Amino acid sequence: MKRMGAGMLLLLVLIGAGIFAPVLSPHNPYRQVLSLSFHEPSVSSPMGRDALGRDILSRVLYGIRTSMLIGFTVVIISLAAGVMIGGTAGYIGGFTDTAFSRIIDILMAFPGLLLSIGIAGIMGPSTLNIIIALCAVGWVGYARYTRAMVMSIKQRDYILSAKAAGKNRFAILFADILPNIVEPLIVEASFGIGIAIVSEASLAFLGLSSPSTPSLGRMLSEAISVINVSPWMALFPGLTLTIIVLLFNDVGERLRKIYER
Amino acid sequence: MRRFILNRTLLAVPTILGVVTLVFFLIHMVPGDPVALMLGDYATKQEITQMRHELNLDKPITDQYLLYMDNLFHGSIGMSLYYQKPVLTIVLHRFVYTFVLALFAMILALLIAIPLGVWSAYKQGTWVDKIIAGISILGISLPNFWIAVILILIFSIKLNLLPVAGAQSPFSILLPGLTLAIGMSAITIRMIRANMITALRHESFTANLAKGISMRRTLFVHALKATLIPVITLVGMQFGLLLSGAIITETVFSWPGMGRLLVESVMTRDYPLLSGTVLVIALVYVTVNLITDVLYYVVEPRMRKTL
Numbered sequence: 001m002k003r004m005g006a007g008m009l010l011l012l013v014l015i016g017a018g019i020f021a022p023v024l025s026p027h028n029p030y031r032q033v034l035s036l037s038f039h040e041p042s043v044s045s046p047m048g049r050d051a052l053g054r055d056i057l058s059r060v061l062y063g064i065r066t067s068m069l070i071g072f073t074v075v076i077i078s079l080a081a082g083v084m085i086g087g088t089a090g091y092i093g094g095f096t097d098t099a100f101s102r103i104i105d106i107l108m109a110f111p112g113l114l115l116s117i118g119i120a121g122i123m124g125p126s127t128l129n130i131i132i133a134l135c136a137v138g139w140v141g142y143a144r145y146t147r148a149m150v151m152s153i154k155q156r157d158y159i160l161s162a163k164a165a166g167k168n169r170f171a172i173l174f175a176d177i178l179p180n181i182v183e184p185l186i187v188e189a190s191f192g193i194g195i196a197i198v199s200e201a202s203l204a205f206l207g208l209s210s211p212s213t214p215s216l217g218r219m220l221s222e223a224i225s226v227i228n229v230s231p232w233m234a235l236f237p238g239l240t241l242t243i244i245v246l247l248f249n250d251v252g253e254r255l256r257k258i259y260e261r
Numbered sequence: 262m263r264r265f266i267l268n269r270t271l272l273a274v275p276t277i278l279g280v281v282t283l284v285f286f287l288i289h290m291v292p293g294d295p296v297a298l299m300l301g302d303y304a305t306k307q308e309i310t311q312m313r314h315e316l317n318l319d320k321p322i323t324d325q326y327l328l329y330m331d332n333l334f335h336g337s338i339g340m341s342l343y344y345q346k347p348v349l350t351i352v353l354h355r356f357v358y359t360f361v362l363a364l365f366a367m368i369l370a371l372l373i374a375i376p377l378g379v380w381s382a383y384k385q386g387t388w389v390d391k392i393i394a395g396i397s398i399l400g401i402s403l404p405n406f407w408i409a410v411i412l413i414l415i416f417s418i419k420l421n422l423l424p425v426a427g428a429q430s431p432f433s434i435l436l437p438g439l440t441l442a443i444g445m446s447a448i449t450i451r452m453i454r455a456n457m458i459t460a461l462r463h464e465s466f467t468a469n470l471a472k473g474i475s476m477r478r479t480l481f482v483h484a485l486k487a488t489l490i491p492v493i494t495l496v497g498m499q500f501g502l503l504l505s506g507a508i509i510t511e512t513v514f515s516w517p518g519m520g521r522l523l524v525e526s527v528m529t530r531d532y533p534l535l536s537g538t539v540l541v542i543a544l545v546y547v548t549v550n551l552i553t554d555v556l557y558y559v560v561e562p563r564m565r566k567t568l
Contacts, residue, residue, distance in 0.1 A: 111542070205509065207527075208527070228418050238411075
């Protein structure tokens with residue numbers, strides 16, 4: 001824990017802030033007080049108010065909640081699907097492997113967020129659709145990684161002897177091969193959560209998130225057009241988002257160093 | 262050489278077919294009736310039936326797919342409902358803007374990355390190196406729209422120097438270009454530094470200095486040449502990403518490129534335009550990656566045996 005440094009601690013604080021957002025928020029994040037619209041930061045609203053007079057601190061806290069919820073959900077689903085598909089393809093080989101590899105190649109041909117934007121754009125703005133759009137693309141990286149690792153491990157002697165002993169092949173895959181790659185996968189997942197959170201913010205920024213859910217990306221896009229009037233509307237959500245992503249990258253980097261030792 | 266290029270191109274064919282098929286199915290992912298959604302609440306039954314016929318959505322899915330492929334071979338990827346023009350014409354027009362922005366950002370990124378990368382390798386381990394390393398880690402982690410917000414706050418609001426949106430003035434390209442260049446140069450600095458350190462350890466570096474060639478020339482001409490090959494691959498891949506439409510950056514700065522077009526097609530529920538744009542962007546990306554592969558093969562003869 002000590003080697004994880006202050007970054008991990010700060011990250012836990014932010015995750016806690018997301019979980020306890022309903023308790024911590026000084027105001028109702030949805031309540032519009034039009035007389036307070038564009039109010040600058042003050043004692044009662046330390047991050048100021050937005051165009052509709054909503055409290056930005058409370059919305060940032062709920063935004064962290066949305067980011068974390070989507071980030072963790074997307075990575076857990078993508079990781080599970082990626083490990084299953086990549087592991088099976090890599091272990092069985094042959095036609096199954098060729099077929100999955102082709103699908104992976106095709107999905108890799110879409111740069112960055114393109115396919116997610118396409119899917120979320122077609123399916124309409126909602127939190128569930130964002131999760132579907134990000135998972136549809138997210139599993140590919142884990143599948144590729146798992147496949148490569150499984151292919152190299154399955155040649156080792158102890159796997160061959162387990163095979164010779166007549167052990168079921170899925171039992172070999174899950175009990176003897178996959179435990180070897182848990183550590184690097186945790187590192188990948190840590191970076192993956194950061195990427196998923198930025199992707200969610202990007203989709204929300206483009207207006208593809210549910211309008212009623214507070215999201216850091218959506219807050220930023222609402223702020224851009226009035227940035228000369230109320231820069232705080234952009235600064236606080238943007239800074240929060242940047243810090244969250246930096247922290248996940250930092251934790252991933254530290255975990256990698258610990259596991260490599 | 263010719264065989265290699267042919268091989269690589271043929272290998273890309275199944276991928277491209279897969280991409281086309283996937284994009285074809287995109288429009289079938291619309292929940293409910295896509296035509297009713299496109300036309301809005303005030304459409305009559307007759308209008309909906311007619312539109313469904315125009316888009317071939319009333320035919321069996323296999324027929325739709327064959328028609329789609331047939332049109333594709335004849336260079337048609339559909340009609341935009343909003344613009345009432347062929348999707349390809351609109352996308353190609355927007356592509357010019359994306360290309361100019363990508364080229365500008367790439368040149369800017371290299372102008373930042375080459376001196377900083379070389380300098381930090383030369384000063385390896387000192388505070389200069391550490392500061393440059395810190396800046397590049399920050400540059401990699403910052404989301405594009407956050408860089409954009411900061412640049413707008415500094416250059417447009419505080420200093421009132423540069424235009425925020427559009428492409429009317431020749432200065433309009435500066436802020437979106439810089440936004441893209443910051444992220445790209447951050448990665449390139451790391452790459453140049455790592456390769457440069459190897460080059461500086463090589464005996465030819467000391468030999469050049471002993472021959473009386475100036476330090477600047479040794480660093481920037483002789484040593485840098487040795488680092489170019491891995492950098493070409495990285496820059497090529499990055500350029501592919503930029504060329505495929507910097508969707509967020511183009512949207513923030515209202516730059517009329519392909520990325521912005523994609524977002525507009527989402528807003529106007531112009532599904533033929535949306536799927537057409539996705540298709541063109543993916544094809545551009547595959548092509549640029551193919552060209553990068555070939556370039557790498559041309560400049561690095563040692564790789565020819567392994568590929």
